Amino acid sequence: MAKVLKKDQDKFRGDLYRLNRVYKGEKCRWLRCLLFDYVSISTLTRKDVTAFDLFDEVKLKGHIKHNEVKLLSEIVKLTNVQYAKRIIRKYTDRVKKRGNGLSPYRKALFRAMMEVIPGDFRKLQSFYKLKFCCLYDKWDLVLHLEKHEQLNSTEEKIKTFADNISSSKAKQILSSLGRFTYRDNSQSTSSRTEQANLVTAVDAPPALEELTDKDFRKMLIQTSNWYQNNNKITMLRLLFNDKIQDQTECKDVMSLFKKLRESGELSHTNYRVLIDMVKVTDTRGIVHDVKLLGDANKDTEIMSFKPYRQQLMRFGEALSTIDAQAVGCMCSIEDNYTDQWSLIMLLEKKNKISPSNVEQFIKDLNDINLDHAAKHFKI
The missing domain is CATH 1.10.533 (Death Domain, Fas)
Incomplete structure (x- = not known):
């Protein structure tokens, strides 16, 4: 069995080399665009980067394997390169197209x-x-x-x-x-x-059911109660920090929702921000209590929040209480925060972290052995 597995893995690597010969010149630049979500910026911007370099990094990160070729299959189909199709076809004929795909x-x-x-x-x-x-x-x-x-x-x-x-x-x-x-x-x-x-x-998110004003208000009450009862208020403050400029009056979740309605981000005809909120915060348990948020269980792209904001949320999830203390100490913020979410908001407010200095922030996290938290930022 081990010999068969090794043979399959070696064959897969050989096919990646064959794809490398196909995706050259402009076609390699196509791959940089298509694999942007999976490959580090340092690799993407290398002048001598090849298709194999890109595929190899994606493979090392576990997004493609000899028996998980969904990502490769979607790329080949989208680029419509005939020889590449022949290489991938032998996988798709006998292997279920599992794994990650393109958004x-x-x-x-x-x-x-x-x-x-x-x-x-x-x-x-x-x-x-x-x-x-x-x-x-x-x-x-x-x-x-x-x-x-x-x-x-x-x-x-x-x-x-x-x-x-x-x-x-x-x-x-x-x-x-x-x-x-x-x-x-x-x-x-x-x-x-x-x-x-x-x-x-294009696999756009499906249209949402238009709610009556009464049903919409019921959903807001149920949703706000769930997050309030689960002590998620500071987490949501961070999530909506770039959508709600002044949060001084937002003492509870319903106050946040009110601000979103006032800004036009949330209404009975468009409540996708709530669907995406559930996805970003990985709180799908709410669907059991609030059935109208059921679309959060569907595999569609998150449209309401910037990739950087999503990275901040994943970063916060990765921080333990001790980790948060270490980050606060490193950034000279040793009080005035109650948990990791309010700490990150302070880091943003004091410009200790932003899209422009995230590379340095990642280096600092690695220096204090918080690699597990740093990996959630993509550069």
């Missing part, structure tokens, strides 16, 4: 970039003030924007990006990821139908 945002971004016309590279470069950066094509530009969080899965940043490209197909694909819509009145009916099919192809 709806990642699929849509790739499809949209394939439609972007050459002139848009200069247009985007000018808008994002990147004229003097070492960017050689649209794929380098997207990598740069994602690295610096100028482009991610949040609706605002997708819309800003879409507004600065000319391709109507690319705009339509990206618009499927948010509530904004793009309409080209010059299109024929058949063209509009074709683009509608493209939108459907």
